[in-house]
Amino acid sequence: MFGCDWFGFGPGGGYMHNGFMGGGLMGGGIFGMFINILIIALIAYLIFKLVQNLGGSTGNRGKSSRDSVQILRERYARGDIDEDEYLKRKEILEG
Structure with missing residues (x-):
């Protein structure tokens, strides 16, 4: 799971090949990892904007x-x- 096959190279054959990311909705490899990071960043940005608007700064x-x-x-x-x-x-x- 945490071996040298994180980026789709090596004997395991992919990013967490049979782990929680194993070919599911988000895909695998580097692309799946970037999609996950993008989704987390989007959620963080939306929470930031929500808190900013609720704080009355605008x-x-x-x-x-x-x-x-x-x-x-x-x-x-x-x-x-x-x-x-x-x-x-x-x-x-x-x-």
Whole structure:
């Protein structure tokens, strides 16, 4: 099973010839091994994206931009910045 025939060479005749990968759905040899690695990587990527979306990292972007514009309006209303500065920064935040 763990001999020198992992990559389809040697007396065993294939990647785990009669083991759990022996000619089943995923095939054998190097191709079957790469398919398994690809499937595991795809599952890991989907779990990562799911956790990222559930964490709210994409949903906060729009809210923080609106909060920034609100803060900018308050600074302009208090007189901390002039109209030119207000318009310039508002364009950057909304653009």
